[in-house]
Amino acid sequence: MAVVTVQLGQCGNQIGFEVFDALFTDSQCSQGFCSKRENEAYQASCTERFFREENGVPIARAVLVDMEPKVINQMLSKAAQPGRWKYDQHARFCQKQGSGNNWAYGYSVHGPKHAESIMNLIQKEVEKCDSLSGFFIIMSIAGGTGSGLGAFLTQHLQDHYSNALKMNQIIWPYGTGEVIVQNYNSILTLSHLYRSSDALLVHENDAVHKICAKLMSTKQISFRDINQVLAHQLGSVFQPTHSAECSFHYRTNPLGDLMEHLVPHPEFKMLGVRTIPQMSETSLPYSTFTWNGLLKRLRQMLISNAKMDEEGFRDPALYTSWLGPADAFSAWKTPRAFNRYERSAALVSNGQFFVRPLDAVVGKAWNMFASKAYIHQYTKFGIEEEDFLDSFTLLEQVVASYRNL
Ligand SMILES: Nc1nc2c(ncn2[C@@H]2O[C@H](COP(=O)(O)OP(=O)(O)OP(=O)(O)O)[C@@H](O)[C@H]2O)c(=O)[nH]1
Ligand SMILES: [Mg+2]
Numbered sequence: 001m002a003v004v005t006v007q008l009g010q011c012g013n014q015i016g017f018e019v020f021d022a023l024f025t026d027s028q029c030s031q032g033f034c035s036k037r038e039n040e041a042y043q044a045s046c047t048e049r050f051f052r053e054e055n056g057v058p059i060a061r062a063v064l065v066d067m068e069p070k071v072i073n074q075m076l077s078k079a080a081q082p083g084r085w086k087y088d089q090h091a092r093f094c095q096k097q098g099s100g101n102n103w104a105y106g107y108s109v110h111g112p113k114h115a116e117s118i119m120n121l122i123q124k125e126v127e128k129c130d131s132l133s134g135f136f137i138i139m140s141i142a143g144g145t146g147s148g149l150g151a152f153l154t155q156h157l158q159d160h161y162s163n164a165l166k167m168n169q170i171i172w173p174y175g176t177g178e179v180i181v182q183n184y185n186s187i188l189t190l191s192h193l194y195r196s197s198d199a200l201l202v203h204e205n206d207a208v209h210k211i212c213a214k215l216m217s218t219k220q221i222s223f224r225d226i227n228q229v230l231a232h233q234l235g236s237v238f239q240p241t242h243s244a245e246c247s248f249h250y251r252t253n254p255l256g257d258l259m260e261h262l263v264p265h266p267e268f269k270m271l272g273v274r275t276i277p278q279m280s281e282t283s284l285p286y287s288t289f290t291w292n293g294l295l296k297r298l299r300q301m302l303i304s305n306a307k308m309d310e311e312g313f314r315d316p317a318l319y320t321s322w323l324g325p326a327d328a329f330s331a332w333k334t335p336r337a338f339n340r341y342e343r344s345a346a347l348v349s350n351g352q353f354f355v356r357p358l359d360a361v362v363g364k365a366w367n368m369f370a371s372k373a374y375i376h377q378y379t380k381f382g383i384e385e386e387d388f389l390d391s392f393t394l395l396e397q398v399v400a401s402y403r404n405l
Contacts, residue, residue, distance in 0.1 A: 001253045002129035003049055005062040005136045009146025010071045011171050012138040017075040018231035020060045023050050024085045026339045033337040042336040045240035045250040052128055058085040063121045064092040067145045093118050099144025103185040104381035106148020115156050134165030134255040141189040142173035142182035151192035158196040165255040168197045172204040181374050183365035191391035199263045201271045203230055233273045236346040241332035261330055262350050267401045270354045275346040294345050320405045355402045362395050
């Protein structure tokens with residue numbers, strides 16, 4: 001089954017490009033440490049999920065949306081290298097001017113004005129899938145277009161494709177903040193997505209930045225470095241795997257398989273990803289990994305909030321009491337190496353890790369709201385104080401629910 005990716009705003013488009021590039025590079029890698037047959041099955045499964053073919057060229061199953069043309073044009077030309085993959089030139093929507101970090105502008109002005117055209121592009125992409133697993137929507141939560149228009153579009157997708165799954169990849173802003181109203185934008189995005197999306201896969205810029213600095217030893221970290229780490233993580237989650245019971249066929253429904261166990265209750269939708277190992281490409285050839293060592297580290301990461309043998313993950317103490325052990329944890333595998341790592345492991349989990357950052361964002365937004373700072377920039381475009389209050393209420397409830405687990 002296929003996944004249609006919707007890339008929104010600067011952040012969504014820059015990350016989307018790196019994700020497709022990582023998926024493509026990995027699938028083309030001949031050094032898969034497995035049989036030729038396994039490798040071919042893996043490549044075919046990856047292609048079905050994320051690419052379609054036109055005249056022998058893999059075309060990303062993606063729709064690119066931004067309100068200013070610059071980033072989209074850059075990504076289209078970066079993707080058009082000979083012998084690699086491409087975006088569909090027609091699967092893009094842009095205008096002349098962005099939302100200037102104003103969520104209300106993205107949501108209330110660009111949203112209603114352009115939703116129909118964008119939905120048409122999405123529909124064309126959906127029609128090119130034999131069967132649809134769902135939508136993967138990439139956006140920042142703190143900007144104007146990706147977050148405001150992104151929230152609006154996710155709602156539309158929910159209305160028009162209520163049976164298809166929607167997973168939003170959301171980028172949490174740096175805590176120190178580049179934009180004064182980022183906490184307003186974030187609470188508005190999160191509260192709206194909580195109503196219309198099935199799962200929110202969260203990446204914090206601060207956390208990924210740290211991975212670049214400490215594990216990858218990157219100097220002068222750019223968004224590109226951050227996005228490549230992110231793309232590696234997403235690739236390791238979305239590339240094909242076998243379930244434990246069946247080692248002949250790759251799992252077919254990338255979003256459904258993932259969400260079936262991870263989002264069993266609508267109050268708990270925030271997912272985090274951890275992958276190991278993660279290191280610079282130059283040190284890769286000199287490193288050896290054992291499964292025991294990798295899984296032990298992953299488990300420690302889960303416990304210390306920063307997985308010994310797989311049995312370690314079956315420990316009921318790790319999970320909430322209302323989930324049976326069989327539902328709480330599932331393991332998928334493949335003998336095919338991912339992205340030249342002979343052995344690697346990724347963990348997607350739904351837990352309390354985001355309580356603190358969420359509580360912090362809600363608190364900062366509330367402090368600004370209490371003095372009515374910048375509110376007129378939102379009411380000017382139809383986002384009223386009531387809407388803010390609704391967002392606060394919803395998110396405080398989410399924080400309380402996670403705390404009570
Ligand atoms: N990880 C990552 N974060 C990004 C990137 N670009 C922007 N951001 C983050 O996204 C937020 C700003 O959102 P943008 O995506 O730039 O905004 P936009 O959707 O283009 O909206 P407007 O420009 O306001 O129309 C900030 O929190 C940035 O830290 C990127 O390439 N990678
Ligand atoms: Mg922009």
